[in-house]
Amino acid sequence: REDHFQFSVKFLIPRTHLEASTSIAKILDFIIAVEPINDQGFELITFKPKIQVVQGADIVVTAHNLTTVDLDTGPEGIEYIILIQPENGILVQLPDVRTHLKSFTQKDINDGMIVFKHDGSREASGSIHFKVWDGKFDPRSATIEIIVVPITIEVAKDRHVPLVQGQNYVTLSNKHLKVSTNGDINALVYRVTQAPQFG
Numbered sequence: 001r002e003d004h005f006q007f008s009v010k011f012l013i014p015r016t017h018l019e020a021s022t023s024i025a026k027i028l029d030f031i032i033a034v035e036p037i038n039d040q041g042f043e044l045i046t047f048k049p050k051i052q053v054v055q056g057a058d059i060v061v062t063a064h065n066l067t068t069v070d071l072d073t074g075p076e077g078i079e080y081i082i083l084i085q086p087e088n089g090i091l092v093q094l095p096d097v098r099t100h101l102k103s104f105t106q107k108d109i110n111d112g113m114i115v116f117k118h119d120g121s122r123e124a125s126g127s128i129h130f131k132v133w134d135g136k137f138d139p140r141s142a143t144i145e146i147i148v149v150p151i152t153i154e155v156a157k158d159r160h161v162p163l164v165q166g167q168n169y170v171t172l173s174n175k176h177l178k179v180s181t182n183g184d185i186n187a188l189v190y191r192v193t194q195a196p197q198f199g
Contacts, residue, residue, distance in 0.1 A: 010024070088126040
């Protein structure tokens with residue numbers, strides 16, 4: 001927080017008795033930086049913190065998932081320290097997506113820098129055990145529940161591919177291969193499991 005006041009400085013330039021005196025004036029700002037005393041405790045305001053992630057996907061941890069506030073400490077001063085890592089993925093801080101996080105701040109969350117990367121190998125839910133503190137008051141332990149949604153792939157029933165008589169090929173497109181998924185559509189791979197009978 002800041003406060004300020006203004007003041008003026010006037011410099012009189014004396015002249016001889018026949019000349020009028022002149023002056024130079026300037027108005028200045030005096031800025032006061034008020035640093036609060038950390039005398040109020042922090043509060044974990046997210047009730048039952050949780051993350052919901054599609055199997056094998058990445059998800060950004062947002063303030064909706066995890067928020068701690070402190071009236072006299074900014075988000076950069078609220079630190080989360082991981083006590084027990086998740087068994088079904090890793091928590092990382094962008095841009096480094098390979099290193100397990102050991103700690104992060106509320107500012108990191110607010111800035112969209114914290115990501116949970118599900119390992120894709122387990123559908124079971126998991127958790128991250130952590131403690132949070134503001135650097136002064138006693139830390140508070142809590143848990144983020146990780147809810148894993150199994151990946152789904154749905155294929156449309158109508159899969160007829162029209163081939164005009166006399167032509168010897170047809171181009172397949174997403175019009176013919178109508179697939180929807182709650183995962184990354186760009187990660188879908190098509191594999192022919194049975195060759196066509198007449199071509």
